[in-house]
Amino acid sequence: MxxxxxxxxxxxxxxxxxxxxxxxxxxxxxxxxxxxxxxxxxxxxxxxxxxxxxxxxxxxxxxxxxxxxxxxxxxxxxxxxxxxxxxxxxxxxxxxxxxxxxxxxxxxxxxxxxxxxxxxxxxxxxxxxxxxxxxxxxxxxxxxxxxxxxxxxxxxxxxxHVPQRLMAWLCAPPPKRGAGCTGCGSCAAVCPTGGRGCIRCGACVRVCPTGAKRLVFRTPLPLWYIRRGMAxxxxxxxxx
Ligand SMILES: Cc1cc2nc3c(=O)[nH]c(=O)nc-3n(C[C@H](O)[C@H](O)[C@H](O)COP(=O)(O)O)c2cc1C
The missing domain is CATH 3.40.50.360 (Flavodoxin domain)
Incomplete structure (x- = not known):
């Protein structure tokens, strides 16, 4: 089986x-x-x-x-x-x-x-x-x-544990479409939420062929936290 x-x-x-x-x-x-x-x-x-x-x-x-x-x-x-x-x-x-x-x-x-x-x-x-x-x-x-x-x-x-939507909101605004977006739709195809309620997973940033999608953190806190934990x-x- x-x-x-x-x-x-x-x-x-x-x-x-x-x-x-x-x-x-x-x-x-x-x-x-x-x-x-x-x-x-x-x-x-x-x-x-x-x-x-x-x-x-x-x-x-x-x-x-x-x-x-x-x-x-x-x-x-x-x-x-x-x-x-x-x-x-x-x-x-x-x-x-x-x-x-x-x-x-x-x-x-x-x-x-x-x-x-x-x-x-x-x-x-x-x-x-x-x-x-x-x-x-x-x-x-x-x-x-x-x-x-x-x-x-x-x-x-x-x-x-911390509610994930709250954590995502504290960390980074949803990735923006920057200049260079060709509307190819690769980001929409991989989005785990289907485009409703970004969870900041970064999947769209990875597949964007022109680098037009970017994830920007609101504060340096997440990067500090991640670096600290890596040990x-x-x-x-x-x-x-
Ligand atoms: C919203 C969010 C929260 C995360 N929280 C943690 C965490 O608490 N601890 C951790 O070690 N990694 C955390 N990560 C990293 C992911 O667990 C890690 O990158 C994982 O390998 C992603 O799996 P995937 O590539 O199969 O999607 C987080 C990632 C995201 C996007």
């Missing part, structure tokens, strides 16, 4: 992990959840399935757009492997929050991993290139082990 892997990945780190797992573990079927169209069209896991869910850490938690998708899942006993990729600052409580969301839908978490990666704001020079070969060795061993001998795991319940990047795996 094909096994599903769902990923929400506005700036591509999680998608690269998903594709790496697909290459290493034949039989996985990938489903994107990044854009509104993808979320609407993605199949839901069936009762008894094992599914892998890959997502970025946003403001120490799970991206709200993904929580909304999880909220709409039917109640089914699905065994989940959760993989949070984060910008090497802080994995926060994203795994715990996601575990709670899937458990509320009748699921069980059989394995969870947090992988440090490059921060999508690209503002720190000299950040080590993650996910690197060592991360992959560890991730592969973890994933194989979970598949072969899965057992339930228990993550602590999540605490409070502590860690990979973490949770299994019984």
């Amino acid at each position: 094909a096994e599903g892997l769902w990923y929400f990945s506005p700036t591509g780190t999680g998608r690269a992990v998903a594709e790496g797992l697909e290459e290493r573990f034949p039989g996985l079927t990938l489903h994107g959840l990044t854009t509104p169209e993808e979320r609407a069209g993605a199949p839901r896991p069936e009762a008894g399935d094992r599914g892998t869910l890959i997502f970025p850490v946003y403001a120490n938690g799970v991206p709200e757009l993904l929580l909304d998708w999880l909220e709409e899942l039917p109640v089914r006993p699905v065994r989940w492997v959760l993989i949070a990729v984060y910008g090497s600052v802080n994995r926060g409580q994203a795994l715990e929050e996601c575990a709670r969301a899937v458990t509320e839908k009748g699921g069980t978490v059989v394995g969870a991993a947090a992988l440090p990666g490059p921060h999508c704001y690209d503002c720190v020079p000299g950040v080590p290139k993650r996910t690197n070969a060592w991360d992959w060795l560890a991730l592969e061993a973890f994933y194989r082990d979970v598949k072969e001998r899965e057992r339930g795991i228990c993550l602590p319940p999540p605490g409070a 502590e990047e860690k990979t973490a795996f949770f299994q019984k």
Whole structure:
């Protein structure tokens, strides 16, 4: 039976992990959840399935757009492997929050991993290139082990965190269309919100072929916070 892997990945780190797992573990079927169209069209896991869910850490938690998708899942006993990729600052409580969301839908978490990666704001020079070969060795061993001998795991319940819309608002105004916009529509095609309520993920900035889209921070605080946190990047795996 094909096994599903769902990923929400506005700036591509999680998608690269998903594709790496697909290459290493034949039989996985990938489903994107990044854009509104993808979320609407993605199949839901069936009762008894094992599914892998890959997502970025946003403001120490799970991206709200993904929580909304999880909220709409039917109640089914699905065994989940959760993989949070984060910008090497802080994995926060994203795994715990996601575990709670899937458990509320009748699921069980059989394995969870947090992988440090490059921060999508690209503002720190000299950040080590993650996910690197060592991360992959560890991730592969973890994933194989979970598949072969899965057992339930228990993550602590999540605490409070900063609302993501508020954080986004404090950090940066939505990326502006600068001079040079040709109206090609690449930005609209990758926008995880479908253009309503910018979450400051920076996906549009990355795909803009002329550099007309720019994300500008209101204060130097986010850059300071990110640089400060970078010293502590860690990979973490949770299994019984
Ligand atoms: C709105 C927002 C909030 C973020 N919050 C965190 C955070 O709390 N901790 C962290 O380490 N990285 C944080 N990041 C960085 C992302 O987790 C990181 O870049 C991740 O690899 C992006 O995944 P993707 O490329 O699959 O979209 C944040 C990024 C955005 C856009």
